[in-house]
Amino acid sequence: MSRVYNFSAGPAVLPEAVLKEAAEEMLDYKGTGMSVMEMSHRSKAYEEIINEAEADLRDLIGIPDNYKVLFLQGGASTQFAMIPMNLMKNKVADYIITGQWAKKAFKEAQLYGKANAIASSEDKVFSYIPDCSDLPISEDADYVYICENNTIYGTKYKTLPNTKGKTLVADVSSCFLSEPVDITKYGIMYGGVQKNIGPAGVAIAIVREDLITDDVLPGTPTMLRYKIHADNKSLYNTPPCYGIYICGKVFKWIKSMGGLEAMKEHNEKKAAILYDFLDQSKLFKGTVRKEDRSLMNVPFVTGNEELDAKFVKEAKAAGFENLKGHRTVGGMRASIYNAMPIEGVEKLVAFMKEFEEKNL
Amino acid sequence: MSRVYNFSAGPAVLPEAVLKEAAEEMLDYKGTGMSVMEMSHRSKAYEEIINEAEADLRDLIGIPDNYKVLFLQGGASTQFAMIPMNLMKNKVADYIITGQWAKKAFKEAQLYGKANAIASSEDKVFSYIPDCSDLPISEDADYVYICENNTIYGTKYKTLPNTKGKTLVADVSSCFLSEPVDITKYGIMYGGVQKNIGPAGVAIAIVREDLITDDVLPGTPTMLRYKIHADNKSLYNTPPCYGIYICGKVFKWIKSMGGLEAMKEHNEKKAAILYDFLDQSKLFKGTVRKEDRSLMNVPFVTGNEELDAKFVKEAKAAGFENLKGHRTVGGMRASIYNAMPIEGVEKLVAFMKEFEEKNL
Ligand SMILES: Cc1ncc(COP(=O)(O)O)c(C=O)c1O
Ligand SMILES: Cc1ncc(COP(=O)(O)O)c(C=O)c1O
Ligand SMILES: [Mg+2]
Ligand SMILES: [Mg+2]
Ligand SMILES: [Mg+2]
Ligand SMILES: [Mg+2]
Numbered sequence A, B: 001m002s003r004v005y006n007f008s009a010g011p012a013v014l015p016e017a018v019l020k021e022a023a024e025e026m027l028d029y030k031g032t033g034m035s036v037m038e039m040s041h042r043s044k045a046y047e048e049i050i051n052e053a054e055a056d057l058r059d060l061i062g063i064p065d066n067y068k069v070l071f072l073q074g075g076a077s078t079q080f081a082m083i084p085m086n087l088m089k090n091k092v093a094d095y096i097i098t099g100q101w102a103k104k105a106f107k108e109a110q111l112y113g114k115a116n117a118i119a120s121s122e123d124k125v126f127s128y129i130p131d132c133s134d135l136p137i138s139e140d141a142d143y144v145y146i147c148e149n150n151t152i153y154g155t156k157y158k159t160l161p162n163t164k165g166k167t168l169v170a171d172v173s174s175c176f177l178s179e180p181v182d183i184t185k186y187g188i189m190y191g192g193v194q195k196n197i198g199p200a201g202v203a204i205a206i207v208r209e210d211l212i213t214d215d216v217l218p219g220t221p222t223m224l225r226y227k228i229h230a231d232n233k234s235l236y237n238t239p240p241c242y243g244i245y246i247c248g249k250v251f252k253w254i255k256s257m258g259g260l261e262a263m264k265e266h267n268e269k270k271a272a273i274l275y276d277f278l279d280q281s282k283l284f285k286g287t288v289r290k291e292d293r294s295l296m297n298v299p300f301v302t303g304n305e306e307l308d309a310k311f312v313k314e315a316k317a318a319g320f321e322n323l324k325g326h327r328t329v330g331g332m333r334a335s336i337y338n339a340m341p342i343e344g345v346e347k348l349v350a351f352m353k354e355f356e357e358k359n360l
Helices: A016-024 A044-061 A075-087 A100-109 A226-231 A241-257 A259-280 A305-317 A342-359 B016-024 B044-061 B075-087 B100-109 B226-231 B241-256 B259-280 B305-317 B342-359
Strands: A067-072 A092-097 A114-120 A144-147 A168-171 A188-192 A203-208 A297-301 A332-335 B067-072 B092-097 B114-120 B144-147 B168-171 B188-192 B203-208 B297-301 B332-335
Touching: A016 A241, A016 B016, A044 A067, A044 A241, A044 A259, A067 A075, A067 A226, A075 A100, A075 A168, A075 A188, A075 A203, A092 A100, A100 A114, A100 A144, A100 A168, A203 A226, A241 A259, A241 B241, A259 A297, A259 A342, A305 A332, A305 A342, B016 B241, B044 B067, B044 B241, B044 B259, B067 B075, B067 B226, B075 B100, B075 B168, B075 B188, B075 B203, B092 B100, B100 B114, B100 B144, B100 B168, B203 B226, B241 B259, B259 B297, B259 B342, B305 B332, B305 B342
Parallel strands: A092 A114, A092 A144, A144 A168, A168 A188, B092 B114, B092 B144, B144 B168, B168 B188
Antiparallel strands: A067 A203, A188 A203, A297 A332, B067 B203, B188 B203, B297 B332
């Protein structure tokens, strides 16, 4: 068996140790005589799995008791609706548009109330994060929405916006658990897990308790109420059991690596290797304003589409997978999530150097 | 490793051959150098997986081109809302109440329009299927809704209701692929996969094309529109990739067993072993009217709660798991889905005989 270096933006590389454990436990989870896929979600064994996953996540982030951790289905895209349906009491929300995902969330919110785009970086193909220190926050805004790490464009908020006291809601799909966060600054932090945490099919929402109420918009489906999931500890209906089990293993893996401080160091080291190379390269260049660069998604270009395509093709042949940029952007993108080992980035840069020498 | 006999109502037993393959492919799916969990849902390898899963399902059931197959998230419970939101043009629908799941769907529909309970078997604890040959179908009903196999109560429609020309919508969560069906009799056939088909976190909806329109109720979340998923071949957003992959393997397993005709024979054989025993037993008895008995879920009681508890406990110790009846009903329930081997049922009956001898 030979594993490739997988730079996919998501679903993405998972820790090999996690996959090995999952394979070993596939037919018999810890002497239960069954796979986790076959387990009743109301069984003791499964209850332990989901409870432990939640406890480990709380521990990693440092989530206080007044926040609920919800394991949900429907991906981040379902949250685009669930957030306004649960939070829009005044039917007003402010959105900061830093990429396709923020924009999609913004458009979805328009189905439910007045969603205002209070800032945007679309003027420069979303290659930067707007100054959010003094935005025209709506007086009656139910929340201010951001996409904290922009998977497609490779930008990341280094400072959270000044919401002027309004509730902050953040999509952290592509930076989940990549570094320490102060959860108390958020009303809701949520994301699909399929980048840094686990297999597609699980979304995690960390929601401050006061935002979880029965006062939702009329017509909100039961399954889209935060309260139903909070009241039932994510077991209102059958959850995506196996996915949550894998997430739990990843939480334990991150703990074993030293927690979020250690992940941050690890991720900064990897990102520096790639960005430093890009900054001195005469062939490749990053597309993002330096101060807004993501640690997770690194888009770059040669400036020549044919050469980009050649690079992606040759990289693939050399065992570097999924380096093609997002279909809406072009160029290249290396996603270097938590589970990407440092050697993966080192080897990629070595390959890029070689390519540069041959093609400059 | 020793596997138990798992009579869970769902998530439930899966074919051992499927689990073995999944374990083997966990770190490297067919030479791709990665797990299916790590694969971009837009990659060629994954496209093949989902396309093949759909093709095999179409083949098994015999689904004509004017039906779409959708792989969705949110479980059957999300369909309870998705169905009225997409289908209630006249805001009227008729529901036949044969258990908790039909009732939950009925209640959810009331959020969106006039849902009528046109028949019910609640008078006898849902232990039978009402006569549905001449029901007061509403003239302007957008659809008639049934739960075709009632997981909790162990009943199954042997004849579909006479809908008097209205669209039939059926929850088949607990009888999916257990026997041949004529899909053309349904407008929508749907279910969570976590009983007969795969791991929790995937719902499959087979929807007749004319029911898939942009004319949905105002406020329908994008992710709850059938059309968005149909137009994007279940890849509008990141699907529950790994779950779909396992479903695909189960489809191939069913094919290798001889398809739905063979499954039916297999299931009838297993059910007969259990029902025949119940019918002659002096200790145990089935709770369902004979002509409405499910092939999949077999509830039974001793008539003595303490003895029931004793049975469940001793059965568990002997390697028969999850025989406790649903928390809302009590007694016992043996779910004997497709993947339950015939020996599992034979051994259970042998154990029941022994228990009867000792406790009568
Ligand atoms: C930042 C961000 N938000 C949302 C999404 C959409 O997630 P999902 O496919 O789970 O709906 C993505 C997907 O890549 C993303 O990167
Ligand atoms: C017949 C039936 N419908 C619906 C459901 C609910 O499914 P889910 O948990 O996927 O929402 C179940 C769950 O057991 C069921 O048996
Ligand atoms: Mg983006
Ligand atoms: Mg450069
Ligand atoms: Mg039922
Ligand atoms: Mg009897």
